[in-house]
Amino acid sequence: MNQPFISLDWGTSNLRATLVSAQGWIVGSRSAEGGVMAVKDGQFLQSFNSLCSDWIADHSCPIIASGMIGSRQGWVEAPYVDCPATPASVARSLTSFPLSDRVTMHIIPGLRCGAGTRMYDVMRGEETQIWGADVDPDTICVLPGTHSKWALVGEQSRIRKFATYMTGELYGLLTKHGILGRLMQFGASDHEAFVAGAQLGLDDQSQATHVIFAARTAGLMDEVPPAGLPDYLSGILIGLEVKSARERERIASAAEKPVTLIGDDSLCQRYETVLRLAGFQSVRAGEGATVRGHIRIATEAGIMERASA
């Protein structure tokens, strides 16, 4: 008897569900805006059912979920697993609970690193994408976003360490709520302004909280037009991130190999530009990294073997 499973990519602002066959084929996928932050009063089961109840009725299959759904604000907290971590080690640490007699929910833990150093770092969901991208040993994976992650992946897909950069969140805060946004005109793209900002961020990376002020002064002095200022700031912030990440010791040691970019197409394009300016080569991971990561962890956890037994 073949039995599929349901893959849930359940982040802060979105929920994406994919029905995967026992052979690892994608049978169907759906998404909803019911991210973790949109779920009121812990009504996670209801959110899940409203998207997937027919799949459950048809298949009574297990579910594997990753992302903020396993955070303290999520459905059930899935405690962090310390780096170095592999699909196998995480598969042994799933947080599993029954939704019914026949249906079990498995939440993939997030990863933690930095114990004993100056600061901890954490990720939830990106580990699954990295494993789905199935990169060569000693690769740096970059996952641009609200909280960008730079991860160093070793042998056997071991995530050795990683660092978070609050690039996307800073961009959002500074443009939506801050003084920098007041001179800006949104909606256009300006590649030249983006590159100029990126070069400034790369050159002056050790002056981060100073150099972002350039997105005001370049506007005041008419060096960058209002419609170019959003991209100018975006360039500065990504430049700061890329140069900072490049200077981290472990990350720099693998810098001769191409970096693997995992994420949204337009964001990856921005990072490609800045990585090139900084002297990094890059390649893109294929689409569907999250589902492939779920398949990999489900296999390691014996969920797919059990399903096809």
Added chain:
Amino acid sequence: MNQPFISLDWGTSNLRATLVSAQGWIVGSRSAEGGVMAVKDGQFLQSFNSLCSDWIADHSCPIIASGMIGSRQGWVEAPYVDCPATPASVARSLTSFPLSDRVTMHIIPGLRCGAGTRMYDVMRGEETQIWGADVDPDTICVLPGTHSKWALVGEQSRIRKFATYMTGELYGLLTKHGILGRLMQFGASDHEAFVAGAQLGLDDQSQATHVIFAARTAGLMDEVPPAGLPDYLSGILIGLEVKSARERERIASAAEKPVTLIGDDSLCQRYETVLRLAGFQSVRAGEGATVRGHIRIATEAGIMERASA
């Protein structure tokens, strides 16, 4: 005939008016929350009159104003003067216009530096405070705030160059609108958390957009209690600023002398702590630097001489 003048410290969120005698004594002072951002439809004259009309009726005296009132969003734009700048050079570049037959308004220009470098920087109002503080040659003045300024002051109070750090604005954005604020409990102070944050910011200054994420992970890992997280983040941001400013070439060259702190008492205390951690000595400027700066510029401009003629 003795004639006083009115000193206006008119910033983004506050307006402070001081009546100064021709001998330079403070006769009275008042303030209102009618900062530049609170004035609707260019009603600056009305805002001014509602605070000072009796003084004008009694004295018909000139007015000297500094701060954002001279910005593009202010009453009349007072074009920037380039560094190096002195009270004398600025006194020659006042933007003056009549409010009536007998009353003239003089707006002090802001300063600009960085022409020909990677970025311009600007200040409006802080130049007046620096001149009011009347520091020794080759002193670094630090003016903590929403947009902190670090200025290098040479002979004859010449402001040679300066740099802005968006420390206060970042703190506000990250705590009020960002994910870091979600784990925080506000209202308490936690000196230990502040010092720990400052040390992290000082140590890891070249990783600014990464290290601020510690204000999330330290909360998640229960290293800092929720009530300590605001001060932890404040420490990180001030630590980043102090270390960055210290590394700027011209600023570092004067680092053996005490830094002069100009500003709000509680903010200056925070900076004293972090400056000490970073190996800087500091002293405080006396109260009333803005009014003393206005007196100095009024004297250079001949406004006080004319008044006492």
